[in-house]
Amino acid sequence: MSPHQEQAQAEHRTSTVEQGPFCSARCSCGWRGPARRARSKARSDAAEHIASGEQDHAARA
Numbered sequence: 627m628s629p630h631q632e633q634a635q636a637e638h639r640t641s642t643v644e645q646g647p648f649c650s651a652r653c654s655c656g657w658r659g660p661a662r663r664a665r666s667k668a669r670s671d672a673a674e675h676i677a678s679g680e681q682d683h684a685a686r687a
């Protein structure tokens with residue numbers, strides 16, 4: 627249905643990007659997390675993103 631699923635196989639490589647006083651998570655798939663004041667929060671956003679992506683995979687299987 628969604629053309630987005632075509633890229634489901636893309637590797638999710640997350641990193642954190644500092645934006646002034648904030649830090650946000652970013653993924654190689656193009657996903658971007660919300661700005662956080664704590665890098666640990668941004669990293670947990672990234673972890674959630676990857677986890678939800680895996681759930682998506684499982685749901686399709």
Ligand SMILES: [Zn+2]
Pocket residue numbers: 637638639653654655656657675679
């Ligand atoms: Zn991703």
